[in-house]
Amino acid sequence: MEQVELEDEFAEQHQLLEAGNIAELVEQLSEMPTVEVAEFILSLDDDQALFIFNAFTPENKGYVFGSLPIDRQLEMLHQFAPRETARLFSNISSDDRADLFQSMEHDDQERLLPFLSKSVRDNVIQLSSYPEDTAGGSMSSEFASVTTDMTVDQALDQVRKDAPKKETIYYIYVVDQDRQLKGFISLKDLILAQPHEVIETIYHEEIVSVHVDDDQETVAETISKYDLIAVPVVNKENQLVGIVTHDDAIDIIREEDTEDLQKMGGMEALDEPYMNLSIWEMIKKRAGWLMILLLGGSLTASALNYYQAEITAAVVLTLFIPLIIASGGNSGSQASTLVIRALALNEISIADWWRIVKREFFTGIMLGLILGVIGFVRVYLWALTETSGDTQWVLIGLTVAISLVGVVLWGSLAGSVLPLLLKKAGLDPAVSSAPFISTLVDVTGLIIYFTIAILLLKGILL
Amino acid sequence: MEQVELEDEFAEQHQLLEAGNIAELVEQLSEMPTVEVAEFILSLDDDQALFIFNAFTPENKGYVFGSLPIDRQLEMLHQFAPRETARLFSNISSDDRADLFQSMEHDDQERLLPFLSKSVRDNVIQLSSYPEDTAGGSMSSEFASVTTDMTVDQALDQVRKDAPKKETIYYIYVVDQDRQLKGFISLKDLILAQPHEVIETIYHEEIVSVHVDDDQETVAETISKYDLIAVPVVNKENQLVGIVTHDDAIDIIREEDTEDLQKMGGMEALDEPYMNLSIWEMIKKRAGWLMILLLGGSLTASALNYYQAEITAAVVLTLFIPLIIASGGNSGSQASTLVIRALALNEISIADWWRIVKREFFTGIMLGLILGVIGFVRVYLWALTETSGDTQWVLIGLTVAISLVGVVLWGSLAGSVLPLLLKKAGLDPAVSSAPFISTLVDVTGLIIYFTIAILLLKGILL
Numbered sequence: 001m002e003q004v005e006l007e008d009e010f011a012e013q014h015q016l017l018e019a020g021n022i023a024e025l026v027e028q029l030s031e032m033p034t035v036e037v038a039e040f041i042l043s044l045d046d047d048q049a050l051f052i053f054n055a056f057t058p059e060n061k062g063y064v065f066g067s068l069p070i071d072r073q074l075e076m077l078h079q080f081a082p083r084e085t086a087r088l089f090s091n092i093s094s095d096d097r098a099d100l101f102q103s104m105e106h107d108d109q110e111r112l113l114p115f116l117s118k119s120v121r122d123n124v125i126q127l128s129s130y131p132e133d134t135a136g137g138s139m140s141s142e143f144a145s146v147t148t149d150m151t152v153d154q155a156l157d158q159v160r161k162d163a164p165k166k167e168t169i170y171y172i173y174v175v176d177q178d179r180q181l182k183g184f185i186s187l188k189d190l191i192l193a194q195p196h197e198v199i200e201t202i203y204h205e206e207i208v209s210v211h212v213d214d215d216q217e218t219v220a221e222t223i224s225k226y227d228l229i230a231v232p233v234v235n236k237e238n239q240l241v242g243i244v245t246h247d248d249a250i251d252i253i254r255e256e257d258t259e260d261l262q263k264m265g266g267m268e269a270l271d272e273p274y275m276n277l278s279i280w281e282m283i284k285k286r287a288g289w290l291m292i293l294l295l296g297g298s299l300t301a302s303a304l305n306y307y308q309a310e311i312t313a314a315v316v317l318t319l320f321i322p323l324i325i326a327s328g329g330n331s332g333s334q335a336s337t338l339v340i341r342a343l344a345l346n347e348i349s350i351a352d353w354w355r356i357v358k359r360e361f362f363t364g365i366m367l368g369l370i371l372g373v374i375g376f377v378r379v380y381l382w383a384l385t386e387t388s389g390d391t392q393w394v395l396i397g398l399t400v401a402i403s404l405v406g407v408v409l410w411g412s413l414a415g416s417v418l419p420l421l422l423k424k425a426g427l428d429p430a431v432s433s434a435p436f437i438s439t440l441v442d443v444t445g446l447i448i449y450f451t452i453a454i455l456l457l458k459g460i461l462l
Numbered sequence: 463m464e465q466v467e468l469e470d471e472f473a474e475q476h477q478l479l480e481a482g483n484i485a486e487l488v489e490q491l492s493e494m495p496t497v498e499v500a501e502f503i504l505s506l507d508d509d510q511a512l513f514i515f516n517a518f519t520p521e522n523k524g525y526v527f528g529s530l531p532i533d534r535q536l537e538m539l540h541q542f543a544p545r546e547t548a549r550l551f552s553n554i555s556s557d558d559r560a561d562l563f564q565s566m567e568h569d570d571q572e573r574l575l576p577f578l579s580k581s582v583r584d585n586v587i588q589l590s591s592y593p594e595d596t597a598g599g600s601m602s603s604e605f606a607s608v609t610t611d612m613t614v615d616q617a618l619d620q621v622r623k624d625a626p627k628k629e630t631i632y633y634i635y636v637v638d639q640d641r642q643l644k645g646f647i648s649l650k651d652l653i654l655a656q657p658h659e660v661i662e663t664i665y666h667e668e669i670v671s672v673h674v675d676d677d678q679e680t681v682a683e684t685i686s687k688y689d690l691i692a693v694p695v696v697n698k699e700n701q702l703v704g705i706v707t708h709d710d711a712i713d714i715i716r717e718e719d720t721e722d723l724q725k726m727g728g729m730e731a732l733d734e735p736y737m738n739l740s741i742w743e744m745i746k747k748r749a750g751w752l753m754i755l756l757l758g759g760s761l762t763a764s765a766l767n768y769y770q771a772e773i774t775a776a777v778v779l780t781l782f783i784p785l786i787i788a789s790g791g792n793s794g795s796q797a798s799t800l801v802i803r804a805l806a807l808n809e810i811s812i813a814d815w816w817r818i819v820k821r822e823f824f825t826g827i828m829l830g831l832i833l834g835v836i837g838f839v840r841v842y843l844w845a846l847t848e849t850s851g852d853t854q855w856v857l858i859g860l861t862v863a864i865s866l867v868g869v870v871l872w873g874s875l876a877g878s879v880l881p882l883l884l885k886k887a888g889l890d891p892a893v894s895s896a897p898f899i900s901t902l903v904d905v906t907g908l909i910i911y912f913t914i915a916i917l918l919l920k921g922i923l924l
Contacts (some may be wrong), residue, residue: 020537031667031668032668033668033670033688035687035688035689106627138732140556150888156653160653163650163653163654169650170632170649170650172689187632187649187650187653188625188631188632188649191618191621191622191625191649191653192622194778205493206493206494207639208495224709224712224713224716225497226495226497227707228692229496229632229708233472234682243688245689246691246708246709246712247686247689247708249712250686250708250711250712250715251718252908253712253715253716254686254715254719254807255720257715257716257719257723258803258807259764260723261719261722261723261726261799261803262799262800262803264723264726264799265726265795265796265798265800265896266792266795266796266799266896267796267799267800270800272816273804273807273809274471274801274802274804274809275809275810275817276801279821279824279825279828282821282825283825283829283832284794286796286825286829287828287829287832289792289796290789290792290793290796290829290833290870291791291832291833291836293788293792293834294785294788294789294836294837294840295836297784297785297788297789298785298840300784300785301784301785301790301840301844304698304781304783304784305781305844305847306782308781311777311780313772314775314778315773315777318766318773318780319763319766319767319770320763320903321780321783321784322759322762322763322766322767322783322784322787322908323756323759323760323762323763325784326755326756326759326762326897326900326901326904327752327755327756328760329519329791329897329900330751330752330755330756330897330900330901331748331752331861333727333728333895333897334727334728334729334751334752334897335897336727337723337724337726337727337728337729338679338724338727338729338732338736339524339736341720341723341724341736342736342737345716345720345735346904347735347736347737347739348608348736352737355737359741362736362741363741363744363745363748364750366741366745366750367745367748367749370745370749370752370753371752371756373785374753374756374757375756378760378763382763382767385767408752417820433795433898434727434728434896435788435791435792435795435796435896438788438791438792438900439788439792442784442788446784
């Protein structure tokens with residue numbers, strides 16, 4: 001991805017600001033995409049940002065404010081009186097507004113509510129009552145709807161009237177008198193139809209919708225699967241209460257992928273951009289798993305303690321410990337990454353477990369043999385430099401090689417089965433992170449290694 | 463995510479098929495979303511699938527075929543004569559058609575081309591000439607366009623006429639006589655405008671576009687940043703040559719995230735679904751990095767060989783080797799995951815390197831201290847079970863604790879800086895996978911551990 005160099009991108013606008021040519025600057029900004037105006041605002045210091053922001057029309061204020069990151073929104077609100085905030089609130093889209101309201105301190109919420117118009121207040125309270133990661137928490141209430149008894153002409157008139165306030169008018173939802181969702185008609189259908197036709201006869205009854213309590217991941221999946229511009233959200237009574245649009249689906253998918261990735265890296269999901277988190281919050285998100293992994297990993301000390309007689313008899317065995325257990329961890333990391341991602345993309349399901357185990361069994365054996373050969377050669381190279389004479393290098397080489405086959409196979413199997421087990425248990429498969437699998441394989445890898453060493457070297461080195 | 467149980471979902475349709483009630487089945491299918499019809503087709507065996515498919519109208523054949531996975535498309539093509547394939551080709555959307563054409567064997571391509579109409583043939587050849595992962599390789603040529611001299615009424619008439627063949631008519635692109643992209647007008651603008659107004663006076667001149675050679679990641683970023691339904695693609699002469707739509711952006715983001723994730727798991731990106739890859743291809747994608755990591759990891763054997771005198775003098779030191787190096791690897795995995803993802807999301811850039819290093823320095827120190835305390839306690843617990851008397855456990859505990867601080871700090875720093883260096887060098891930061899960082903930290907972790915051991919234990923145990 002390309003770097004965005006904010007300084008250069010807005011050189012012209014910054015110059016106008018310095019020259020005090022505010023009228024020209026505001027004129028220029030009004031012709032830029034909202035998201036770029038928001039980026040420009042972010043490139044200014046607080047006072048400048050507020051000054052420019054106040055020069056916008058109320059409508060543009062709403063658009064630009066809604067495009068700012070939520071922490072910046074909260075900062076700016078502190079510089080506004082409740083009456084100003086209320087005016088701003090009536091111009092922000094309903095989903096952004098609900099997200100902002102949910103992020104405000106309880107006291108600030110209480111101070112603001114009396115200043116809001118009844119319709120905005122009801123809307124804010126209703127939308128922010130849904131948990132953030134559900135369909136209800138992501139939806140906007142600015143959808144276009146018509147009833148079945150309208151003609152195409154009447155419907156187009158209503159859409160024209162409503163258009164400026166709606167998130168999208170490309171899908172128009174068809175509801176009955178009780179606001180139950182009956183189907184939809186696209187704007188394309190409307191402009192292709194004859195003006196006098198009745199909606200009843202031309203609307204699509206087959207409609208994909210999500211429930212207000214559905215997980216946001218399900219919502220994004222639905223939008224993506226059916227290539228929708230927006231998906232309607234219904235309540236328990238099948239009444240249309242909102243829509244989630246395609247751009248929200250992208251944000252949700254990004255967010256869910258980031259969460260999975262961070263869990264797979266061996267920590268809790270940050271839930272915020274890396275730079276926004278304080279050092280202490282960062283430590284909290286990371287320390288938990290590191291401690292669990294250290295405690296799990298300390299079983300390696302117990303295992304090695306158990307084999308202390310063998311180690312003392314043949315210190316040479318210790319040389320290859322890190323190399324062997326790391327190979328198990330690496331193959332486990334590969335297998336778990338593949339299976340977790342394939343589960344997330346619905347490419348595989350728990351029902352496929354036996355096919356997955358077979359795949360990983362053969363793959364593990366083959367990868368183990370490849371690494372085993374390299375491990376054997378590595379021992380031979382070590383023996384060449386060894387000046388102490390008879391090193392029994394063939395037997396040590398065989399021990400290392402066979403152990404590599406064993407731990408790589410075991411890593412592949414553990415790495416692929418564990419995510420499936422976690423999912424089966426209703427837990428998040430992404431928790432079976434590379435570090436987690438490595439720790440598991442470290443302990444068992446040692447046992448495999450020393451068991452093979454004892455079998456091959458008993459009476460010779462041991 | 464929910465499991466999709468295909469068997470249950472299509473129970474009714476399967477019954478109709480078994481009962482031989484094909485007319486009713488085709489009628490039902492024609493009312494289902496295309497993607498569900500495709501899923502139904504996938505749930506059938508080859509002969510059944512072909513039988514049902516042949517009962518569709520030519521137009522529906524195109525839609526359903528375009529929704530099948532590409533490997534299934536290729537399989538089905540083998541059952542068609544070139545003339546049938548050509549008829550199908552004229553009903554598939556241009557982007558799906560180009561993808562399919564690119565995946566066909568050269569011989570099959572040659573056999574098909576003479577049967578295509580000139581317009582389809584030219585279009586297929588042009589679109590499939592772009593590399594798959596560029597804007598050109600993802601775009602569709604079915605966009606709606608108007609010229610500046612048209613009236614709103616004329617433009618709406620043209621859109622109505624073109625609509626059935628277009629990927630989206632919600633953005634209509636404005637071009638001059640030379641097909642240069644001048645701007646756009648939305649269908650919403652058109653239905654809100656007066657019929658006699660001229661496009662020239664109402665279209666938006668500020669338009670976001672991508673270049674035909676741009677990476678597909680840039681395309682998805684652009685669609686996501688500006689919340690677009692589609693982004694226009696222009697060639698070197700700024701002529702409009704295609705559009706990429708919002709649903710493609712989701713697919714691209716998914717694909718790029720999957721690639722990153724697989725690289726971060728310590729392997730090459732599969733570029734195909736897990737189950738589609740043959741075992742041998744799978745081994746090829748995984749063996750390379752495992753071998754590199756094994757060779758890198760074999761430096762641990764060299765390091766341990768170097769410290770063999772110390773190990774022989776104090777075998778107890780070996781007990782804590784896996785635990786210490788694993789902790790370094792785990793903290794490195796956390797740091798690299800965070801930095802790679804934040805880079806991919808443009809939350810940070812290389813220019814932030816000093817702030818990142820400071821963050822990871824403090825985080826690493828704190829995490830190291832936490833683990834150090836646990837490590838010290840772990841050594842104490844070991845000493846309690848030790849029957850050999852004077853174990854010097856305090857000094858060993860301090861060695862382990864200080865080493866943990868060192869390796870965790872080192873892991874955090876290496877894990878965060880390496881992705882930045884890779885990006886600086888123009889390489890993919892995702893290559894600094896958890897296994898790669900672990901291997902790096904393993905070797906250096908051993909050096910840290912033994913250096914501290916020699917400093918603290920010289921003349922006592924060593």
